[in-house]
Amino acid sequence: MTPTMIWHRLKLSVIAGTIVILGLLAVGTLLLAHRSLVTTRHAAEAELQRSAQGVENALNRQLLQIHGALAAIRPMFAAAGVTASSPAANELLRGFNLQTIAYRDMMLVAPDGAILASARPRGALRTLPVATQPTSIQPASMVGPVESPVNGDWSLYAVRAVPGWGGVVAVADVPVLSLMKILAETGLAPGTRIRIERPTGQLVASLPHDELAIGEWRHGALGTRPPDGKAFVAANDKGEPELAVVRSSLPGDLRVILTTDLADALAPWRRFRDRLAAAAALGGTLVAAFAGALLIALRQREKVDSERARATAVLANAVEAMSDGFALWDGDDRLVACNQRYREMFAITAPFLIPGARFQDIMRASTHAQQLPLPGPVTEEAVAERERWHRPENSPVERQMSTGRWVLMTDRRTADGGVVAIRTDITALKAVQAELAEANLRATEAAAEAQRQNMVLIEREGRIRFLAHHDDLTGLPNRVVFRERIGKSLHQAAELGEKMALLYLDLDRFKDVNDTLGHPVGDALLRTVAARLTNCVQAPGAVARLSGDEFAIISIGPQQPEAATELAGRIIALLGEPYSALGHTISVSVSVGIAVAEAAWTDADTLLKQADLALYRAKAWGRGTLCVFEPEMDVHLRARLEMEQDLRQALAQDQFELAYQPIFSVVTGAITGFEALLRWNHPRRGLVDPSIFVPLTEDSRSIVEIGAFAMRQAVADIAALPGDLKVAVNLSPVQLAFGDIIGTVEAALRDSGLPPARLECEITETALFESEQTSLAVLQRLRDLGVRIVLDDFGTGYSSLSRLRLLPIDKIKIDRSFVLDATEGSASAAIIEAVTVLTGRLGIATVAEGIETEEQWALLARTSCAEAQGFLLGRPLPIAEAAALARAGAGVPVALAQRFSPLA
Structure with a gap:
């Protein structure tokens, strides 16, 4: 039987025993509860029966006292010599009535029901509300309950015939409430109810008192139950079980019924049952908890044994899986265990590696077998030396075997005095160490070379850091560093209570020096100018070269x-003196613009702009002059800043809109597309000229976002137009350099569904050639998407017909300046004709812009120009009007088309 099965059976035994104990506990609890229920019910029945007998006895005493009083009337009247109808009868009855409280009034009633005499004043009561004729009553009986017509009280009437009085009867008025008060004093248990009924089931009285139910008849189990005085269970009016006892008065004309709720009668048993159940539950919980704890303990023990067995197996597998040889020796140097790798490494010794064998005996046998490469003869000293390798304080020992292999012998003492022996084959490691030694030598040489190169890199890095903050030609701080020094100087002047001024210098006619004498002479001149400025100012970092022949100087002073x-x-004066540069004597002058930081909000950029404005004013006055910035010069600057601020908000406030100028075919006169023109409709400025705000957007690079808006809007608008009309959208060089124009175009085409061939992107040739490499790459990617590329303002920039064939363009736009001057026989007309012929042969279409007169249209119609646009043909329109124009199929006005047809 496996250990798992043993543990399983043991746990099943604990569970079965627990179930048996809990079952016995439950059965015992149920039996005890049932016995208690029977005992409690019997006690409740006996108590109710005793109470019923007590109530019956009290009732009988009252009835006997009343009937005794009625029977004594005749002898009493005879002794007093008084008749029933004489006035003395009332006095006699009154005196007799004071002798008992069993009834309220004693009356003598004639056969017709008239009251002859009474112990109490009769008031309005002259006759009884019940029949008292001798034919309807027994010699003694009870009548009622009857509700008094005078005061509404309920009463029983005890009636007894007076023999020899001619049918006159004696009547005792017994109030129901008085009767119940006497019965309530019998000492009933809480919750016990009393009913006094007639044998017919008519209610006479009840406790608790129920005024409305008196006189009512009830039919049911209590009414038919014999008055045997034994307790029984019946249902009350609500259908709930109650315990009841029925007894009868001695005359038999009244029944006494006592009831109590069965739930109240069994309340002590329920309390006992609850306590018993709680005790049983507690006991069961303790038994179950004990069993659970026992099971947990067994499970823990099983787990520990299982983990121990698994750990033993894992350890054995791990030892066997070791790539090293492993052996364990006890405190007496006897072998405990070793793995297969140990036996393989020492094959001759393997037969002697028997658990329990002493280390010395195995070493002696292996020495004789020449397994160990110990120096010298094989002696006991050699065995003793090998035995010392067991000591923990010794370091691992490397030994080369007779086969040439190297073995690392590591022996460590255990806590109980044993030894753990590890044997590692390090032959490969020795080979690697030899290789590493050789590699270390080569690495040392390489490190020396790397250190030499690192010194070179450090020098270059220092040079790069210097050039990042200084001008390479003059060694002066550049614009980046100088802006920072302006900010520091502003703060320094504010702390000293002084003012800071910025001098902006520009050499006059420096371009002439470069053009005539060459750049080397110009560079030498700039170095000499920098040296003179540094010597003149003599303040570290106060002089900087901003660009080209422009210098700046910081001046701080109280005035x-x-x-x-x-x-x-x-x-x-200093810079006006002659210079000697590379054998040339040069004379130049300098113009200076001065700006003073007057306000606390002045920053470096503002100060540079003010000084620049002052410099321009100085150069306008002539060479070798200076000018101090005045506030009125700032009007233009502030207007520019305000417009820049408005531009930042224009896109978010939907102030930009597009106008569409139609483009017509010169051949057919039909509309071929529209050029999307950006318009800024400012709420205060109105329509702002694009030539004013577009350069500002390019300076602040906000043209990237605005251009993206124009691209999305234009593509979406044209996509809704019929046919294959194209849309031309202008691109700024800033968009090409800093924006994701490719992503913008792809998204616009994807969202609108417009075919790429219907989109034309226009870029000026000036912008194209200023950043040719970047622009060409972007334009080529746009062309790969299927978008057509248009070269705008052709002929106004760096036009080169030899490079035109290399550009990725589909169309060129002849600038309006040529069209404006185009008259018959003019140079502009010849240029237009030549360009259209040349581009036509290159497969590049042409479009002329700025057609404003019929003469221009006529001249253009005689060329091979493909398309044209201008105010004469159509002004820029909102998209709604442009759409209506396109849907109407409008073309060039008929008169123009017929008069100047290219076919004519």
Whole structure:
């Protein structure tokens, strides 16, 4: 039987025993509860029966007392010599009535029901509300219950015939409430109810008192039950079980019924049952908890044994799977275990590796078998030396075997005095170490070379860092560093309570020096100018070269611009002296613009712009002059800043809109497409000229977002037009350099569904050639998408017919300046004709813009120009009007088309 089966059976035994104990506990609890129920019910029945007997006895005493009083009337009247109808009868009855409280009034009633005499004043009561004729009553009986017509009280009437009085009867008025008060004093248990009924089931009285139910008849189990005085269970009016006892009065004309709710009678048993159940539940819980704890303990023990067995198996497998030889020796140096790898490494010793064999005996046998390569003769000393390898303080020992292989012998002492022996084949490691030694030598040499190269890189990096902040030609700080120094100087001047001025310098006629004497002479001149400025200012970092022949100087002093003006005068005089550069004597002058930081909000960019404005004013006055910035010069600057601020909000506030100028075919006169023109409709400025705001958007690079809007809107608008009409959208060089124009175009085409062939992207030749490599790459990718490329303003920039065939363009647009000057026989007309012929042979279409007169249209119609646009043919229109024009199939006005037809 496996250990798992043993543990399983043991756990099943615990579970079965627990179930048996819990079952016995449950059965015992149920039996005890049932016995308690029977005992409690018997006790409740006995108590109710005793109470019923007590109530019956009290009722009988009252009835006997009443009937005794009625029977004594005749003797009492005879002794007093009083008749029933005499006035003395009332007094006699009154005195007799005071002797008992069993009834309220004693009356003598004639056969016709008239009251002859009474112990109490009769008031309005002259006759009884019940029949008292001798024919309808027994010699003694009870009548009622009857509700008094005078006060509404319920009463029983005890009636007894008076013999010899001619049918006169004696009547005792017994109030129901008085009767129940006497019965309530019998000491009933809480919750016990009393009913006094007539044998017919008519209710006479009840406790608790129920005024409305008195006199009512009830039919049911209680009414038919014999008055045997034994308790029984019946259902009340609500259908709930109750315990009841029925007894009869001695005369037999009244029944006494006592009831109590069965639930109340069994309340002690329920409390006992609940306590018993709680005790049983607690006991069961304890038994189950004990059994659970026992099962958990057994499970833990089983788990520990299982883990121990698994760990033993894992350890054995791990030891066998080791790539090293492993052997374990006990405190007496006897072999405990070893793996197969150990036996393979020491094959001759393997027969002697028997668990329990002593280390010395195995070493001696292996020494004789020449397994160990110990130096010297095989002696006991050699065995003792090998035995010392067991000591923990010794380091691992490397030994070369007779076969030439190397073995690392590692022996470590255990806590109980044993030894763990690890044997590792390190032959490959030795070979690698030899290779590493050789590699280390080569690495040392390489490190020396790398260190030499690193020094070169450090020098170059230092040079790069210097060039990032300084001008390479003059060694002066460049624009980036100088802007930072302006900010620091502004802060320094504010702390000192002084003012800062910025001098902006520009050499006059420096371009002439470069053009005539060459760039090397110009460079030498710039270095000399930088040296003179540095010597003149003598403030570290106060002089910078901004670009080309432009320099800037920071001046801080309490009196500005006086100090800056004085410094500018000295600089003008100093730089005006002749220069000797590469064998040439040169004379140049310098113009200076001065700006003073007057306001706390002034920043470096503003100060540079103000100084630049002042410089332009100085150069306008002549060479070798200076000019101090005045606030009125800032009007233009502030207007520019305000417009830049408005431009930042224009796109978000939907102030931009597109107008569409139709483009016509010169041959057919039909509309071939539209050029989308950006319009800025400012709420205060109105329509702003594109030539004013477009350069600002390019300077701030907001043209990227605005251009993306124009592209999306134009493509979406034209996609809704019929036919194959095209749309031309202008691209800024800033969009090509800094925007994702490819992604913008792809998204616009994808969202609108417009075929790429219906989209034309226009770029000016000036922008194309300023950043030719970047622009050409982007334009080629657009052309790969299927978009047509149009070269705008052809002939106004760097036009080169030899390069035209190399550009990825589909169409060129002849600039309006040529069209404006085009008259019959003019140079512009010849240029237009030549361009259209040349591009036609290259497979490049042409479009002329700016057609404003019929003469221009007539001249153009005689060329091979494909398309034309201008105010004469059609002005820019909103998209709704442009769409209506396209849907109407409108073309060039008929008169123009017939008069200047290319076919004519």
